[in-house]
Amino acid sequence: MGDPRPLxxxxxxxxxxxxxxxxxxxxxxxxxxxxxxxxxxLAAQQPGYLGLxxxxxxxxxxxxxxxxxxxxxxxxxxxxAEHRGAQRLGRSQFYEWYRVRIAVVSEDWGHDN
Amino acid sequence: MGDPRPLxxxxxxxxxxxxxxxxxxxxxxxxxxxxxxxxxxLAAQQPGYLGLxxxxxxxxxxxxxxxxxxxxxxxxxxxxAEHRGAQRLGRSQFYEWYRVRIAVVSEDWGHDN
Numbered sequence: 288m289g290d291p292r293p294l295x296x297x298x299x300x301x302x303x304x305x306x307x308x309x310x311x312x313x314x315x316x317x318x319x320x321x322x323x324x325x326x327x328x329l330a331a332q333q334p335g336y337l338g339l340x341x342x343x344x345x346x347x348x349x350x351x352x353x354x355x356x357x358x359x360x361x362x363x364x365x366x367x368a369e370h371r372g373a374q375r376l377g378r379s380q381f382y383e384w385y386r387v388r389i390a391v392v393s394e395d396w397g398h399d400n
Numbered sequence: 401m402g403d404p405r406p407l408x409x410x411x412x413x414x415x416x417x418x419x420x421x422x423x424x425x426x427x428x429x430x431x432x433x434x435x436x437x438x439x440x441x442l443a444a445q446q447p448g449y450l451g452l453x454x455x456x457x458x459x460x461x462x463x464x465x466x467x468x469x470x471x472x473x474x475x476x477x478x479x480x481a482e483h484r485g486a487q488r489l490g491r492s493q494f495y496e497w498y499r500v501r502i503a504v505v506s507e508d509w510g511h512d513n
Contacts, residue, residue, distance in 0.1 A: 292423055292461050294497035304419065304503050306465065308453050310405055340421050342455040342463045348405050350455045350463040352419065378511055384407035386510040390417050390503035397499040398491055 294399045298337045300392050303355040305364075309377075309385035311347040319381050322373050329369060335360020347383075354392070361389065407512045411450045413505050416468040418477075422490075422498035424460040432494050435486050442482060448473020460496075467505070474502065 311319065330336055335356035343349030355361040364370060377385065424432065443449055448469035456462030468474040477483060490498065 290496075292459055294423075295421060295499050297499075304417075304501065306417065306419070306505075308408060308465075310407075340461075340463055342457045342461050344455045344457065346405055348453075348455050350453055350465065352421075352463065378513070382511070382513070383403075384510065384512040386408050386410075386508060388417065388505045388508040390505040392419075392501045392503040395499060395501040397497065398495070399497040400491070400495070 294397050295338060295340060297395050297397065298354055298392070300394050302337055302392050303358055303361045304388075304390045304392050305353045305355065305361050306388040306390060307351045307353075307385060308388075309349050309351070309381075310383040311343065311349065312381060312383055313347070315380050318376075322376060322381070326370060326373050329367065330364060333360065333364050333367065336364070358389070407510050408451060408453060410508050410510065411467055411505070413507050415450055415505050416471055416474045417501075417503045417505050418466045418468065418474050419501040419503060420464045420466075420498060421501075422462050422464070422494075423496040424456065424462065425494060425496055426460070428493050431489075435489060435494070439483060439486050442480065443477060446473065446477050446480065449477070471502070 327339060330339060330353055337354035337356060339351065339353045341349065341351040440452060443452060443466055450467035450469060452464065452466045454462065454464040
């Protein structure tokens with residue numbers, strides 16, 4: 288088997304990035320893990336989904352970026368009913384705070400050793 | 401003292417995001433920490449710098465986003481001599497791989513409990 292976390296591919300700019308920066312609360316670890324896993328799978332099934340990158344450090348601050356073909360597909364994902372339910376739980380239970388940024392990626396390049 | 405990791409502020413769109421996704425090698429931990437700390441300080445001194453968000457998980461995959469007033473200030477930072485030296489060390493020692501994405505943020509919103 289290859290490395291399970293290889294270099295993410297180029298995604299043929301322009302495309303849309305939804306940058307989600309958040310700080311986890313100290314509670315609901317199991318519920319959060321289940322929700323995050325479910326949302327990753329559900330996002331990957333949506334039209335226009337291109338990929339997802341995510342990291343969270345020991346200070347509980349995390350950055351998750353989902354990539355989309357265009358603004359319409361990013362907006363449609365925001366409004367998927369099950370995702371809206373997860374957003375409500377995020378505000379009430381999972382996150383101390385979060386910020387969302389909508390961006391258009393104009394170029395990308397990579398390096399792999 | 402307040403929370404040392406508060407909600408990042410809105411940055412008055414439009415502005416530029418440089419998204420750096422990487423996987424750390426398993427070596428050079430001390431050198432990497434010193435380099436990362438130095439680069440954060442140096443970036444914050446550059447014209448057009450707006451902020452930085454960063455997280456890295458136990459799988460060694462990290463996402464670091466620096467925010468800039470415009471493409472010119474983002475490009476100028478890429479070419480700062482000391483930063484170019486750090487980029488060379490990144491390729492040769494610190495990262496298994498990385499991808500850089502240049503994006504323009506058109507809107508941001510936040511939530512704070």
